[in-house]
Amino acid sequence: MPHLSISGLCKAFGKKKLLDGLDLAVERGECLVVFGGSGSGKTTLLRHIAGLLEPDAGTVLIDGQRAGDVSAQQRGVAMAFQNFALYPHMTAFENIASPLRARAIDEARIARQVQEVAELLRIAHVLDHSPRQLSNGQKQRTSLARSLVHKPQMILLDDPLRNVDAKIRFEMRLEFPKLFKAFGSTVLYVTQDYREALALGDRIGVLVDGCFAQIDSPAGVYRNPQSREVARLFGDPPINLFEVTPQRGPGGAMQVQIGGQTLVLPDPCTGLQGRACVLGVRPEDLLFSTEAQPGALPVTMEAAMPINVRTVALLKAGDGAELLASRPEDPVLAARRERLGGFATLVPGRCMFFDRASGARI
Structure with missing residues (x-):
């Protein structure tokens, strides 16, 4: 009892x-x-x-x-x-x-x-x-x-x-x-x-x-x-949330449009093709690199700020959509004051999808 x-x-x-x-x-x-x-x-x-x-x-x-x-x-x-x-x-x-x-x-x-x-x-x-x-x-x-x-x-x-x-x-x-x-x-x-x-x-x-x-x-x-x-x-910085409709791209991989550009999803996303949903990605699960990655989203780092032992970067995709990425402390990145071109990818297994109408987890 x-x-x-x-x-x-x-x-x-x-x-x-x-x-x-x-x-x-x-x-x-x-x-x-x-x-x-x-x-x-x-x-x-x-x-x-x-x-x-x-x-x-x-x-x-x-x-x-x-x-x-x-x-x-x-x-x-x-x-x-x-x-x-x-x-x-x-x-x-x-x-x-x-x-x-x-x-x-x-x-x-x-x-x-x-x-x-x-x-x-x-x-x-x-x-x-x-x-x-x-x-x-x-x-x-x-x-x-x-x-x-x-x-x-x-x-x-x-x-x-x-x-x-x-x-x-x-x-x-x-x-x-x-x-x-x-x-x-x-x-x-x-x-x-x-x-x-x-x-x-x-x-x-x-x-x-x-x-x-x-x-x-x-x-x-x-x-x-x-x-x-x-x-x-839950989370500071808060979770990234994007309204997306996953589609199957070349080679069979699932992809979404963010900021007018294509991001390939690292997860199978079974049953989500053509479904109106919201993609949730926590900042620590969004990776930023200055080196081109297959299926990565081209972004520009607008700003970076150290928080405790991590650095939080504000990224901007093609049409102005903003993304927050968090990575282990990076003094060089955090000290930058000018824009920096790069690419954003997602950590496999960490994508969250929510129904766009109800907000319930899919």
Whole structure:
């Protein structure tokens, strides 16, 4: 039996539908990242699980029991918010201890559990500080410690890294998986940052138009997106998308027209001849070379920019169609400021095709 089971969940505020027949099953101890854009219903979903909202339709089961039949305090669910939500008149210690005091736990046990979670999150040295004396990173850790201190069966994290700086976000992406495993809790983690989703989730649920467009492993979502919309949401630089109609060319190879010029596809593309579709190619799967390649697309490199340890090149085909290519760090290429003629080819086995009308993966 899944730890969390949601079926047909619907919620609307006025005429706006945020959840529309949403289904989800999460296993005990799993970390599922709920990923989606602003206003997609991510926080609304968490609030239903926490018992803060009643659904218009559908059910939420925790350990097979209807969540609505159990008081919010007895569900074994803790929630941390993106705005920290710390009590300003309490010290960090008292903020963390507040869920234990609400359960009338004895003071010795409160002190022990607060100290344990504070050491785990590296904030033991600021337990006597008020929230105004804490950095944003310390506030975020204090908020998380308050959620973890009573060792909940399930933790709901509502975009907890949104209000901290890039350095803290990077550090916490490394620390969170260890924390989750240490507590053994089931985790639902909400974010609109695809990097966090790929780094933290055992699985990722991509929330689009009120329901999950795809629930899969991080590798599955990135490498095998089931729709054009899912493919578009993951990746920086973003996936290249071209409206094409594959045709069989000389020698039997399948080819498409991009920028008014012909590109030979490296894959068989069985059943796609003459079909109106969208070709998706991630930048790392588009190769750029200054040497002519059989079946390659003639392009001009308009610009190049180093990103971490890769160089991203903006390529332009004959009639102005733009393509993004990513390759291992190339200081010489990245330093160029003038145009450079060359050729683009695709990595075999990495082409994605989507139906042009529905956007579904073919």
